[in-house]
Amino acid sequence: MQPSQYIRNFAIIAHIDHGKSTLADRLLLQTKTVDTRKFQDQLLDSMDLERERGITIKSHPVRMFHRDPDGTEYQLNLIDTPGHVDFSYEVSRSLAACEGALLIIDAAQGVQAQTMANVNLALRQNLAIIPVINKIDLPAADVGTCLEQLEEILTIPAEEAILASAKEDIGIAEILAAIIARIPPPEHNPQGETQALVFDSVYNPYRGVIAYLRVFNGSLQPGMQVRLMNNSKVSEVKECGYFTPSMIPGEKLQAGEVGYLITALKDPNEIMIGDTLTDNSRPCPRPLPGFKQIQPMVFSGIYPVDGRDYENLKFSISKLQLNDAAFTAQAENSVALGAGFRCGFLGLLHMEIIQERLSREYDMDVILTYPSVVYHVYLKSGEMLKIDNPIHLPDASGIDHIEEPIIAGRIITPTDYLGAVMNLVLERRGECTGTHNVDHRHVMIAATIPLHEIIVEFYDKLKTITRGYGSLDYEPAGYRADDMVRLEMLVNGEPVDAFSSIVHRSHAASRGRMIAERLKEVIPQQMFQIALQAAVGGKVVARENIRALRKNVTAKCYGGDITRKRKLLEKQKEGKKKMKNIGSVEIPQEAFVAVLKAKDS
Amino acid sequence: MNQFLGNPSEQYESLYVHVPFCAGKCEYCAFYSKGESTGEERRAFRHRLDAELREAQPRLQNLHTLFIGGGTPSVLAEPELTDLLGSLHRHAAWRPGAELTMECNPESLDADKIAAMAKFGINRASVGIQSFSDRLRQVLGRGGNLDRLPDWLACLKDHGIDNLGADLIYGIPGQTLADWEQDLELAFDLGIRHLSTYELTWDEGSKLARRGHLEPVCPDLAVFMWRLTAEVGGPRGFVRYEVSNLARPGFECRHNQGVWHGAPYLGCGPAACSFDGRERWSNPADLQKWLRRKPAEPDELSAEARAAEILAFGMRTLEGWNCDQFKQRTGFDLWHLRGSQLAALAEQGLIAIGDETVRPTEEGFLFADYIAEQLL
Ligand SMILES: Nc1nc2c(ncn2[C@@H]2O[C@H](COP(=O)(O)OP(=O)(O)OP(=O)(O)O)[C@@H](O)[C@H]2O)c(=O)[nH]1
């Protein structure tokens, strides 16, 4: 058993692709936690998707043992965290479980927006930060600029930086030494009431919920009755232990340590990220700070492309939810798309990940409707409604005003594109609140922008106008009133629910026109003219017509053709039965799907 | 309820013979025919055809019509044609005044063949022209030329085959409305009594569809061409009596009128289809398989569905249906069977409902497939 002065708990924070996973792998190798022979790239990213896209979605704790040059053995607990803004709550909980963090900066890329955001999170947790300039082996490495950025924008003294190459195995020993020297050991009271922070959890079909935690005070051991402070659930500890990265059961988890714990609880929703676990027989007086119920920020309808897949989709979604408490889903029905789910996500990346996992892991072919954020709708009656679905937006006459969520964003870009980025922000109804130099070539723009604008293509646009160099990070910054309206798409006067959206009035006409044009391409001609209209509050803002069919006849029909022709007509008739009838127009579901699949609708 | 549907001892009203040979294959063609054939193949064809006719002989004794089609029956050499007609003569018999049609291509006709036709009793010839324009014929991949056409028409008339019809195609890529008007006028000027006009289709299996290098004309132009057909034909005494067919009154193709109105007919030869009043079946669309007596493909349907089918296809014709006639044909009452659908179609202006009749309107002709779909 190690006294806690020989324990170091740390996280690695970095912008995407700056080398977090590669460095983690290096540390595992150097400390002989994993064997060179069993080595598999990116050991900690266990999901296929994580490995392939190179993004970390879940936290991955691992315990290493490291002997310093004096021969003293240390227990190093590394928590690999998702770096993306969508998961900032999870990141903040992982960081809360640590005393220090390695801050990785790609020597060729420099500080990016996400780096800033993560550093701010770490500083808020009072973590000791060890800056690591990685990839110094690259010909394009510009260490000087990185050091300048450290001082300029992160106010971290340049001398503290360690120059490394995770790939070439340069600087790893120095990093290990710095972890021991610069990160304080955990402070705690082993005799105090048990207090442990749940910073993540996974669901295992055989073992139930596996909670990842950091013990702050006291200890945990099998047989103990533990209580979750948030919901007062009590359960017996079945097993506890640590990761290497595989799970190693142990006798005890001590104050200061990071590990896992399995109880009899089977419902992932009962063990929430950020909750505090304590000894039921001797509970701690208050929970650890920082617990929040995670709220989805972005909503969208998920529908099976083929209606027959509904049950499968339902099953797949429930499976995904077991490991993703932030992903919510409620059954809903659409006239155009049939049965599906209204789903909530932490953000755009989270939404993309869910969509991708549904297709990859469950082979589901799904479409998503236009995303919405959560609007605060103030009624004339004084009541406030939270609306995340355009369908539920009350009639305009009863609405006093609508507030939409705003984010405070940081955009880092090469100075050359400053003007273009500021234009983009304005175009997206944002406001630039300040600029700071990052170094002699880069600038950081602080801006407030409606969240809704961020989730529809902002990121792609930013990448395009900055030739890939711009980066964005943000955090929620409250609500602001604006002129939001429901845009409806009407087919012969009847709304198509799947295309309703809440948009800013100034964007309604252009968006309406775009969808009308796309619908025009896919809705088959009928015997009569079809009006496709985009309307706001009953006022038409865009219109397209589909001309009536001029004819529906095959010229030739003789004795030999009758059977074939009848069968063909029967098939068409069968197909029409499956069509959706909107405004007495027969529309195949595929038409809606095609329009939704095109970006932006 | 229906006594008629399904009475296999009934005499066939019509006989169709499919001659699966052509001189080369047209671009647009999806009929079953061989662009090249050997004398041996043609001999085997006649042999097997003779057997097929012989087997059906008892039910071929009071025929109203004969239609020899294909393919191109006129590509058969005169002795071959005479031989084929001989088989027909041996096994089948027509009532007086029957309509006996043979399809001919001006490129492959000659005086001897015409004499053989006349001798057998052919009294109607349907001549494949498709277009008078060399440019458009080229697009169609239609070999040969029309140089001898006037000679053969004169020759047919000399032999008493004066009920002449022509086939034209419209909607050919590159064809203008003026081109079409010219084709129509030239055709009517031939002194024909019947005109079939087909819109060019990209039928699956045709070279046109396989190559995919040409696009159909726009539907608006096709509709203009369709209307122009009746506009040019009307003053010359032609009436559109089916979606694609016009005739001088009294010279409608009786064979096809029967097919559209559910008359029982036997089809002989590869790819030929038959209807015995109850079931339909199709011979294999492959000369070798047919020679080896591969069984026909049945098309089974409930009595009600069959009656609906007969109703639907009759609505392609100007005549449409008379209630008594329909009852006689199928045993079903028209209104009982599809009353609500007929009413809805009338509401849409696609059919006109009289005291005893239902028939398509002019607009209805253009939506014949839609009408059929509703009635099936
Ligand atoms: N040349 C060079 N390449 C490196 C170095 N470290 C990492 N890389 C490469 O950089 C890319 C990204 O590395 P990762 O370790 O996957 O980055 P990451 O930060 O874990 O990415 P996320 O999980 O998305 O945050 C990979 O192609 C690595 O091989 C380095 O020191 N030198």
Ligand code: SF4
């Ligand atoms: S269109 Fe007529 S002539 Fe041309 S290949 Fe087809 S069957 Fe033969």
